[in-house]
Amino acid sequence: MDVFWCKGFEATSLADLLKATGLSKSSLYATFGGKRELFVAAFDAYREERAREMHQILVRAPAREAIEHFFRKIVTDAGNGDTSRGCMSINQAVEMAPRDADIRTRVFQDFALIEGALALAIERGQAEGSVKNTKSALNLARLLVLGFPGLQVMVRAGGDKSLLDETLNLLLSILD
C-alpha cells in the first residue's frame, strides 16, 4: 500500500513491490494475480482504513471541532517527515480513474462517503450550535468536499505548512 501510495501505479516497478512485500515474483503473482490486482487490494485496504479513521473523528463533539480536526489532520500528516503523499483516492482520481472504471467507481464512492459523513456532522453541529451557518448541511458538506482535493493537491505538491493552515482556516470559515 505504501509503495503504491507514494509512487502511484505506473511508477511502481515489480522490483519495488518485491522489496516491499518480501515476496518472490512467483508467490506475488500466485497470491495476487498481478500488479493491477495487487494495486486494487492495496487501494481497498487504504480506503477502509481511512473511512474508519474518518468516522472515528467525525462522531466526536462538538461537531465543528471534529470537522476541523478531520481536515487539520490532512495538513498535519503532511508535515510528518514522511514524503508528502496526499490522499490516495485523489491521486488515483487523477492517475487511473480516467481509464479504469473500477477505480473510477471507488473514487466517486469515496467522495460520496466523505460528503455524507460531513453532512451528518454539520447537521449535528447546527443542532448543538457549534456550526453557526444555517445553510443546507448537505451543501456546506459539498463545498468542504470540493475543497478537499485542493488541500490534498497542495499537500502532495509539498505546499508550505503555514500556507496550508491559512487555506484550511479559510475553507472552514464557510461553517461560521
Add this chain to the structure above:
Amino acid sequence: MDVFWCKGFEATSLADLLKATGLSKSSLYATFGGKRELFVAAFDAYREERAREMHQILVRAPAREAIEHFFRKIVTDAGNGDTSRGCMSINQAVEMAPRDADIRTRVFQDFALIEGALALAIERGQAEGSVKNTKSALNLARLLVLGFPGLQVMVRAGGDKSLLDETLNLLLSILD
C-alpha cells in the same frame, strides 16, 4: 503536449511520443534532449496557452459573469467528446511535483497566477456591483482556487455533467 496531458508522464511511452511528433527517435533526442525535457517543454507550452486564455476571459465585464465563464469552461470542456483530461497542472501536482522540484515550482506558480487573476476580477466585480459578497477579494479568490482542483479532479475522473454543474453553482455562490 496532448499525449502527456492525457496519459501523464510515466504512462507515456517513447513509442507514443514518436507517433505524436512524427519524429524518429534520434531526431527527438537531438531536438529535446530526452523524455523529461520534452515533457517540461510541453508543460510550459500548456501553461502559457492556459494563462493567455484565462486572462482573456477574466478581463470581460461584468466580472461575476467572466469568473463564472472561466469556471464553466472547465466543466464544458470536459464534455467535449475528448477524454476527460482535467488540468495538466493539477495532474502534475499529483504525479510529478512530489519528486521533481522544477515541476513543483511551476505548479505553485500556476496556483498563484490563477489566485491573483481571480482576486483582481473579484475586486472589479465588487466595485461594479456584480460580486455582492464584500469579504476580502483575495480570500474569496483563494476559496475559489481551493475548489479548482476539486472540479478538475471530478472532471478528470469522469464526473457526471449535471453533478459538475451543480457543484460549480455551489462554489460560485460564495461570491454572492
